[in-house]
Amino acid sequence: MRILLTGAYVYVGGDPSEPEGEGRGDARRLAPRGDAGAPAGNDGWIYGYLYVRDTRIAAVGPGDPPPELRAEAERVLFLGGRLVLPGLVNTHTHTPMSLLRGIGEGRPLTAWLEEEMWPREARFTDASVYWGTRLAQLEMIQSGVTTFNDMYDRMHLVLEAVGESGLRAVLGRGVIGLAPKDVQDAKLREAVEFARAAHGAYGGRVTAMIAPHAPYTVPEPLLVRMVEAAEELDLPVHIHVSETKEEVERCRERTGMRPVEYLDALGVFRRPTLAVHAVHLSEAEKDLLAARGVRVSHNPVSNLKLGSGVADVPGLLARGVIVGLGTDGAASNNRQDVFHELTTAALLHKGIRHEAEVLPPPEAFALATRMGARALFLEDVGALRPGWKADLIVLDAANARYVPRTDLLAHVVYNALPADVTHVMVDGRFLMEEREVLTLDAERILYEAEREAQRLR
Ligand SMILES: CSC[C@H]1O[C@@H](n2cnc3c(O)ncnc32)[C@H](O)[C@@H]1O
Numbered sequence: 001m002r003i004l005l006t007g008a009y010v011y012v013g014g015d016p017s018e019p020e021g022e023g024r025g026d027a028r029r030l031a032p033r034g035d036a037g038a039p040a041g042n043d044g045w046i047y048g049y050l051y052v053r054d055t056r057i058a059a060v061g062p063g064d065p066p067p068e069l070r071a072e073a074e075r076v077l078f079l080g081g082r083l084v085l086p087g088l089v090n091t092h093t094h095t096p097m098s099l100l101r102g103i104g105e106g107r108p109l110t111a112w113l114e115e116e117m118w119p120r121e122a123r124f125t126d127a128s129v130y131w132g133t134r135l136a137q138l139e140m141i142q143s144g145v146t147t148f149n150d151m152y153d154r155m156h157l158v159l160e161a162v163g164e165s166g167l168r169a170v171l172g173r174g175v176i177g178l179a180p181k182d183v184q185d186a187k188l189r190e191a192v193e194f195a196r197a198a199h200g201a202y203g204g205r206v207t208a209m210i211a212p213h214a215p216y217t218v219p220e221p222l223l224v225r226m227v228e229a230a231e232e233l234d235l236p237v238h239i240h241v242s243e244t245k246e247e248v249e250r251c252r253e254r255t256g257m258r259p260v261e262y263l264d265a266l267g268v269f270r271r272p273t274l275a276v277h278a279v280h281l282s283e284a285e286k287d288l289l290a291a292r293g294v295r296v297s298h299n300p301v302s303n304l305k306l307g308s309g310v311a312d313v314p315g316l317l318a319r320g321v322i323v324g325l326g327t328d329g330a331a332s333n334n335r336q337d338v339f340h341e342l343t344t345a346a347l348l349h350k351g352i353r354h355e356a357e358v359l360p361p362p363e364a365f366a367l368a369t370r371m372g373a374r375a376l377f378l379e380d381v382g383a384l385r386p387g388w389k390a391d392l393i394v395l396d397a398a399n400a401r402y403v404p405r406t407d408l409l410a411h412v413v414y415n416a417l418p419a420d421v422t423h424v425m426v427d428g429r430f431l432m433e434e435r436e437v438l439t440l441d442a443e444r445i446l447y448e449a450e451r452e453a454q455r456l457r
């Protein structure tokens with residue numbers, strides 16, 4: 001499909017930490033200061049058009065589109081001053097857990113997992129995963145997420161739902177190895193078979209990772225075998241690490257090392273790795289993550305809600321670590337809303353550091369978009385650049401929270417709400433238009449998810 005979006009403020013900034021010419025954004029070239037119709041003080045924005053040919057962005061520019069693009073376009077959408085932004089990237093979640101939203105409130109991680117989540121997840125059926133993942137994917141589309149990274153079991157059902165929703169996804173069969181050897185073997189086999197089936201599915205919209213749950217739930221021999229499997233399949237590893245103080249203490253008692261040191265000693269970081277949480281790190285561990293090129297999913301709301309702590313994101317970024325934003329599952333968040341993570345992260349680190357300059361809007365927004373995509377090892381996703389994947393969202397800024405137009409990106413970072421999102425596009429295809437989700441049956445999902453959640457209670 002050839003779609004021309006016109007009359008919009010288009011954010012062409014990218015990841016300020018990325019080298020020039022990559023995902024950094026070509027705002028300077030497209031919009032020399034004060035030259036492109038965007039209000040003063042709005043670097044990174046142009047007032048103009050964006051043209052999509054098939055699955056990719058073909059052109060972005062200020063002012064009116066060239067007549068040849070108008071002639072070629074099958075659809076022209078005049079956006080009347082709405083904002084066009086790269087779609088948001090959710091770097092870590094467990095989509096089926098949306099059925100457990102509101103369960104186990106007020107418990108810390110270990111009790112929450114062992115007494116609230118795991119006993120209920122043991123009663124999950126195919127129907128639970130089927131409706132739970134659809135509920136989460138619906139919420140993500142409605143809040144402007146275009147890519148998510150999921151770790152769970154029965155992942156073939158999540159993959160099927162991704163086929164239907166049209167979202168971009170990175171998927172891994174989560175493996176908890178606190179089980180007899182034959183069960184561990186079966187889970188490993190399943191993780192490998194799933195990764196083979198999922199990687200590259202739906203025209204490359206899905207990629208796979210190998211996902212051992214955590215250093216404290218996967219015995220050492222199984223963890224080593226999972227890393228070997230990742231090597232054989234040439235896939236990255238996705239693992240929870242150093243979420244709580246208790247996890248660090250137990251790891252030290254068991255292995256003599258802190259979790260990041262332990263994973264490094266096992267050779268996990270020889271594979272490209274996404275470390276989820278990374279809340280309790282020593283300075284040496286932060287250096288180690290940077291040296292090994294390990295990427296981090298920062299999940300501020302889940303970490304706050306479970307009372308786990310706050311990751312030192314500014315410290316990681318200063319070392320050059322690539323960081324994305326994740327919601328974690330809806331039972332610990334309780335939303336699947338990356339705008340909420342973005343606002344929380346942008347405020348939280350200023351408060352923790354007592355420094356107002358920390359995580360300014362361009363950097364914070366990059367965590368939710370381009371840097372998040374890099375955290376998931378996605379190359380041409382997360383910024384609005386010609387030749388890159390056409391994954392974008394449109395925000396209606398005709399409301400009080402965006403006035404006056406002094407600093408549009410600051411308004412997005414601190415003020416945007418899911419309800420502002422009017423359109424969501426992935427791979428050049430609209431998943432939502434004027435807030436109507438086109439790929440999923442929203443009404444049916446709400447009904448069936450409620451029914452399935454009641455059955456589990
Ligand atoms: C089988 S993989 C999914 C597994 O992860 C559990 N989980 C959800 N949130 C967290 C978290 O914050 N830390 C550790 N584990 C988590 C979930 O309950 C599933 O069993």
Ligand SMILES: [Zn+2]
Pocket residue numbers: 092093094240276328329
């Ligand atoms: Zn998690």
